[in-house]
Amino acid sequence: MKPTFSLRLKIFNLNCWGIPFLSKHRADRVKRLGDFLNMESFDLVLLEEVWSEQDFQYLRQKLLPTYPAAHYFRSGIIGSGLCVFSKHPIQEFTQHVFTLNGYPYMVHHGDWFCGKAVGLLVLHLSGLVLNAYVTHLHAEYSRQKDIYLAHRVAQAWELAQFIHHTSKKADVVLLCGDLNLHPKDLGCRLLKEWTGLHDAFLETRDFKGSEEGCTMVPENCYVNQRELEQFPVGIRIDYVLYKAVSGLYISCKTLKTTTGSDPHSGTPLSDHEALMATLCVRHSPPQHNPSPTHGPAERSPLINVLREAWTEVDQGLAQARWWATIAGYVIGLGLILLVLLCALAAGGGIKEIAILLWTPNVGLVLGAGAFYLFHMQEAKSLCRVRAELQHVLGRARETQDLSPESEQALLLGQQEGDRAEEQ
Amino acid sequence: MKPTFSLRLKIFNLNCWGIPFLSKHRADRVKRLGDFLNMESFDLVLLEEVWSEQDFQYLRQKLLPTYPAAHYFRSGIIGSGLCVFSKHPIQEFTQHVFTLNGYPYMVHHGDWFCGKAVGLLVLHLSGLVLNAYVTHLHAEYSRQKDIYLAHRVAQAWELAQFIHHTSKKADVVLLCGDLNLHPKDLGCRLLKEWTGLHDAFLETRDFKGSEEGCTMVPENCYVNQRELEQFPVGIRIDYVLYKAVSGLYISCKTLKTTTGSDPHSGTPLSDHEALMATLCVRHSPPQHNPSPTHGPAERSPLINVLREAWTEVDQGLAQARWWATIAGYVIGLGLILLVLLCALAAGGGIKEIAILLWTPNVGLVLGAGAFYLFHMQEAKSLCRVRAELQHVLGRARETQDLSPESEQALLLGQQEGDRAEEQ
Numbered sequence: 001m002k003p004t005f006s007l008r009l010k011i012f013n014l015n016c017w018g019i020p021f022l023s024k025h026r027a028d029r030v031k032r033l034g035d036f037l038n039m040e041s042f043d044l045v046l047l048e049e050v051w052s053e054q055d056f057q058y059l060r061q062k063l064l065p066t067y068p069a070a071h072y073f074r075s076g077i078i079g080s081g082l083c084v085f086s087k088h089p090i091q092e093f094t095q096h097v098f099t100l101n102g103y104p105y106m107v108h109h110g111d112w113f114c115g116k117a118v119g120l121l122v123l124h125l126s127g128l129v130l131n132a133y134v135t136h137l138h139a140e141y142s143r144q145k146d147i148y149l150a151h152r153v154a155q156a157w158e159l160a161q162f163i164h165h166t167s168k169k170a171d172v173v174l175l176c177g178d179l180n181l182h183p184k185d186l187g188c189r190l191l192k193e194w195t196g197l198h199d200a201f202l203e204t205r206d207f208k209g210s211e212e213g214c215t216m217v218p219e220n221c222y223v224n225q226r227e228l229e230q231f232p233v234g235i236r237i238d239y240v241l242y243k244a245v246s247g248l249y250i251s252c253k254t255l256k257t258t259t260g261s262d263p264h265s266g267t268p269l270s271d272h273e274a275l276m277a278t279l280c281v282r283h284s285p286p287q288h289n290p291s292p293t294h295g296p297a298e299r300s301p302l303i304n305v306l307r308e309a310w311t312e313v314d315q316g317l318a319q320a321r322w323w324a325t326i327a328g329y330v331i332g333l334g335l336i337l338l339v340l341l342c343a344l345a346a347g348g349g350i351k352e353i354a355i356l357l358w359t360p361n362v363g364l365v366l367g368a369g370a371f372y373l374f375h376m377q378e379a380k381s382l383c384r385v386r387a388e389l390q391h392v393l394g395r396a397r398e399t400q401d402l403s404p405e406s407e408q409a410l411l412l413g414q415q416e417g418d419r420a421e422e423q
Numbered sequence: 424m425k426p427t428f429s430l431r432l433k434i435f436n437l438n439c440w441g442i443p444f445l446s447k448h449r450a451d452r453v454k455r456l457g458d459f460l461n462m463e464s465f466d467l468v469l470l471e472e473v474w475s476e477q478d479f480q481y482l483r484q485k486l487l488p489t490y491p492a493a494h495y496f497r498s499g500i501i502g503s504g505l506c507v508f509s510k511h512p513i514q515e516f517t518q519h520v521f522t523l524n525g526y527p528y529m530v531h532h533g534d535w536f537c538g539k540a541v542g543l544l545v546l547h548l549s550g551l552v553l554n555a556y557v558t559h560l561h562a563e564y565s566r567q568k569d570i571y572l573a574h575r576v577a578q579a580w581e582l583a584q585f586i587h588h589t590s591k592k593a594d595v596v597l598l599c600g601d602l603n604l605h606p607k608d609l610g611c612r613l614l615k616e617w618t619g620l621h622d623a624f625l626e627t628r629d630f631k632g633s634e635e636g637c638t639m640v641p642e643n644c645y646v647n648q649r650e651l652e653q654f655p656v657g658i659r660i661d662y663v664l665y666k667a668v669s670g671l672y673i674s675c676k677t678l679k680t681t682t683g684s685d686p687h688s689g690t691p692l693s694d695h696e697a698l699m700a701t702l703c704v705r706h707s708p709p710q711h712n713p714s715p716t717h718g719p720a721e722r723s724p725l726i727n728v729l730r731e732a733w734t735e736v737d738q739g740l741a742q743a744r745w746w747a748t749i750a751g752y753v754i755g756l757g758l759i760l761l762v763l764l765c766a767l768a769a770g771g772g773i774k775e776i777a778i779l780l781w782t783p784n785v786g787l788v789l790g791a792g793a794f795y796l797f798h799m800q801e802a803k804s805l806c807r808v809r810a811e812l813q814h815v816l817g818r819a820r821e822t823q824d825l826s827p828e829s830e831q832a833l834l835l836g837q838q839e840g841d842r843a844e845e846q
Contacts, residue, residue, distance in 0.1 A: 074807040077800045169591035359782035384497040
């Protein structure tokens with residue numbers, strides 16, 4: 001590779017809000033998105049919430065001349081909603097479906113049925129290996145009382161681990177998607193700290209678009225204004241994150257967002273704003289490396305965020321076990337009732353009522369059984385995430401310079417870890 | 424690294440048959456396993472079917488002086504049953520839970536409840552990075568009519584992909600576990616072809632143990648003899664597989680199995696036989712590389728096995744869609760019946776019977792709904808595996824030397840691929 005080597009990447013990311021029957025003007029928006037993508041010619045287009053495979057197939061046909069490579073990531077019952085279009089050949093792809101993704105009985109939220117996932121594409125560009133990831137984490141339905149917080153933190157960790165373990169030989173790592181996390185949220189910090197990914201919005205010197213880089217803004221006519229009541233400017237939950245390794249330097253030359261309307265005319269393309277980034281990869285000047293692997297100076301924020309995540313997951317675990325216990329009691333009660341009803345039906349005076357109540361009672365026991373099993377599985381998965389966090393915390397402790405302050409913090413972490421392992 | 428560098432690894436693998444309340448002499452066997460492992464001092468111990476976390480904790484305490492590092496892989500409702508003990512520090516670990524793993528309504532088989540998975544450990548030994556994987560695939564309950572075949576092939580593919588994507592920077596890759604696959608089974612060939620892993624039993628010149636390296640033998644008193652009726656010598660379904668990359672050479676110096684009895688005395692340690700391998704890693708002589716990445720000469724078997732897997736997964740997909748359709752009809756029928764029953768209850772003469780039948784009918788509709796959703800999810804997951812296989816098939820086609828014979832085979836493959844993508 002020549003010292004003057006440089007690679008430019010034009011990236012497009014959008015949560016398309018493509019829910020069949022529910023999202024307004026879906027067909028028209030998908031058509032206009034296709035026109036726009038054809039006109040602009042990005043290197044890589046990463047889309048979320050393309051829930052209908054027909055929409056993907058429509059875009060695929062339409063974009064074929066400009067983006068010969070495409071892939072739709074299938075998972076869960078509805079699908080992950082993730083897809084990609086690429087100007088360059090896709091060498092490899094795979095995906096990881098998050099083991100925790102909400103609750104099946106929260107049907108009105110629907111996330112559980114989607115099979116939220118992270119998709120990976122491997123591309124070879126100018127002799128470099130690019131690992132591009134696209135993802136969509138569990139939605140946040142209430143910021144004040146977020147029952148999915150532990151799941152979202154666990155998803156952020158699984159995402160970070162998937163990137164960490166699959167990108168070890170990549171020269172450039174790119175992550176785009178709707179994280180459903182604000183920039184300072186625990187999951188977002190955990191992801192950035194563990195992977196070393198940089199936020200295009202924070203890094204670029206040339207940003208054009210919505211105020212504070214928000215990707216859900218009140219100006220967008222499709223946005224539920226009540227959801228943004230506490231955020232007059234909007235919220236930033238969609239990201240372009242990147243890093244380069246092995247003596248390469250990556251920077252975000254320009255970053256643009258749409259601002260609540262179609263980039264050319266008409267209504268917006270989605271209820272989210274699109275992100276358009278131009279990244280530049282070149283040889284790193286030896287005196288400064290902008291993507292350090294977590295050296296001693298970086299350890300402290302990593303340790304703090306790991307401990308925070310550990311605590312959150314631990315609380316989620318306690319909650320999951322509580323629900324499993326409640327379900328256990330209901331099963332016990334239901335079984336006692338069943339025996340009583342059988343006795344009444346056999347000889348008592350209220351035979352008919354007993355027979356009538358028998359079937360709903362069986363339903364109750366079965367329902368509680370399913371509920372119990374689900375929360376047992378939830379507990380197992382949270383336990384797994386906690387163990388991984390704890391291990392990384394332990395490793396961080398071993399390698400960092402032990403300042404008195406951090407030593408105390410780590411000791412606390414270790415105690416928590418030991419306690420957890422014993423449980 | 425010196426040219427005379429060499430690293431010896433002593434590996435132990437066993438499916439422990441540790442089902443609480445069901446497996447015979449469990450406590451005694453776990454105790455004797457602990458004694459044996461302490462006495463022998465392996466570098467790495469990889470165990471499957473340690474279903475009880477108490478058993479793991481017992482072993483952990485017992486083995487602590489000899490194997491200071493340990494990890495239990497939690498997943499699903501019951502757990503993956505996988506755990507490891509290591510003489511060397513574990514740098515990193517993570518796991519991948521298979522997205523397809525049998526059917527929840529096949530309660531008597533139980534695999535679905537386990538959350539079968541692959542666990543990954545990263546170890547740093549003498550400056551080398553060792554990625555060690557431990558796994559346990561879905562059991563084969565009937566070889567003649569195997570309803571889980573598509574799932575097992577999909578699991579083998581997910582396992583191969585997980586190893587492929589997470590081991591790119593590893594110097595040595597090791598996979599141990601109970602694959603529930605005979606050496607010539609499709610899943611086993613797919614795994615070996617795609618990862619380039621070598622089979623210790625086939626590679627070693629110094630083998631001691633059961634005939635043909637079998638890991639379930641009729642001499643073992645815990646083995647269900649009926650299951651081995653067609654295999655008088657036994658079956659080989661547990662493996663030690665390995666490869667080395669980047670100018671290193673790995674070989675299996677010795678391989679031993681137990682032979683249906685305790686290695687020292689008494690009843691066997693499990694219904695499976697233990698595998699004990701001594702691997703040797705050293706500098707590869709430049710003139711021969713025993714672990715080629717799939718070059719042109721290797722393409723043809725890879726392509727054949729990919730096509731075979733594609734066909735199998737495609738058949739599984741058709742089956743999944745068929746079940747989903749049947750469930751759809753049952754839901755429709757159930758809903759019509761519900762309306763009829765409501766009408767009868769409102770005015771008809773058989774009011775009581777109508778009321779009695781109403782609740783089981785609701786149960787039927789709900790049950791069929793769950794069945795429908797499950798098989799929709801199964802179809803999505805199989806579709807995903809098929810798309811990945813198809814893509815790899817396409818890439819293999821592009822890079823291989825196109826002989827007339829293989830060209831025809833590939834054309835067929837491509838046609839299948841195109842057909843699949845259109846569906």
